[in-house]
Amino acid sequence: MTLINPDDCFAIFGARGMAGSAISRALEHAGYRQQLRPSRQELDLIDQLALQRWFAENQPTVVVLAAAKVGGIHANNTYPTDFLLENLKIQTNVIETAWCSGVRRFLFLGSSCIYPKFAEQPIQEEALLTGPLEPTNECYAIAKIAGIKLCEALSKQHGFDAISLMPTNLYGPGDNYHPENSHVLPALIRRFHEAVEAKVPTVTCWGTGTPLREFLHVDDLGEACVFALEHWVPGPKDPSFLNVGTGIDMTIAQLAKAVAEATGFKGEIRWDTSKPDGTPKKQLDVSRLARLGWRSRISLANGLVSTVAEFRKQFIQKSSRL
Known part of the structure; x- marks a missing residue:
């Protein structure tokens, strides 16, 4: 017996993005095929009236919010207002409209950047709001914290069945390989690929190479989301969100x-x-999700091979269209 069933109508916001498309694939693989996946062109999540009309017309019973304005250190540092405003508007509109529309189960996708910069490692869910955030992505983190707390408040005050997952750094199919606005792993893939193509002898990377990071294949995240939707209800003394990761980190140099x-x-x-x-250093404590029965299955070594192959396929296709 699970908390969702094949008769449910799923709405996945952000389904064209890396995380949202992985969640959609995982749901379909698990037998949940009634999916609504509106694109940004079809539905502007910042337009609350349009969103309310969409919910009234489509009546989803389970909603996954994976839509967000995302980017790496450079983008977060350069456009903090955009990251705060756009994400707050998207989250508030979707969460409130889902609750008012009688959605039966809701999943909010956050980010591990919600935790304090110097949180004790590995980071437990209880570390939230115990210290200052990393300044380079503070605005994005504040928006995500607001989303978690809105889900938590609606659950506590109104019984809205809303849960949240906090994934570590993601990589895999559908990633953003922009030369300036991407995250560290896709940025490295593009940089090294271009160096190989150009036959240059050196590659320069940002920083010292000493920070420690954890990386999760996006298909693992998709399976974790389905698992949580099927099985997880927070207890009265539990946090309202769970970490999702591998529990293994490495230096940026490695x-x-x-x-x-x-x-x-x-x-x-x-x-x-x-x-x-x-x-x-940012390594998540994933013991709570492990105790519930879920662990990641894709190693970084295997995930990198398939991700590089996927990137090169996209790169060749784009080049052939130019």
């Missing part, structure tokens, strides 16, 4: 070496120490 190997780069890796490192 990651760069792994990406170099996966892309076939044989040259020298240099480090531009004038660029920011961000949080020194």
Whole structure:
């Protein structure tokens, strides 16, 4: 017996993005095929009246909110207003409209950047709001914290069945490989791939290479979301959200070496120490989700091979259209 069933109508907001498309694939693989996946062009989530009309017309029973304005250190540092305003508007509109429309079960997708910069490692869910945030993505983190707390408040005050998951750094199909606005792993994949193509002898990476990060394949996240929707109801003393990750971290220097190997780069890796490192270490404590019965299954080594192959396929397709 699960908390969702094949007769449910699922609405996945952000289904064209990396996380949302992985959740959609995982739901379909698990037998949940009644899915509504409106694109940004079809439905503007910032337009509350349009959103209310959409809910009234389509009447979803389970909603997943994976839509967000996302980006790496450079984008968050450059456009903090955009990251705060757009994400607050999207989250407030979707969560409130879902509750008012009688949605039976709701999943909000957050981010591990919600935790304090110097949180005790590995980071437990209880670390939320116990210290200052990492300044380079503070506005995005504040928006995500607001989404968690809105779900929590609606659950407490009105009995709305809303849960949240906090994934670690994601990678995999559908990632953003923009040269400036991408996250660290896709940025490295693009940089090393281009170095191989151009036959250059060195690649320069940002920072010192010493920060520690954890990476989760997006298909693992999709399966975790289905698992949580099917099985997890927070107890009265439990946090209203769960960490999702591998529980294993590595230095950025180790990651760069792994990406170099996966892309076939044989040259020298240099480090531009004038660029920011961000949080020194960020590893999630995933023991709660593990006790419920879910663990990640895709190793970074295997995930990198398939991700590089997918990136190169996209790169070749884009090049052929130019």
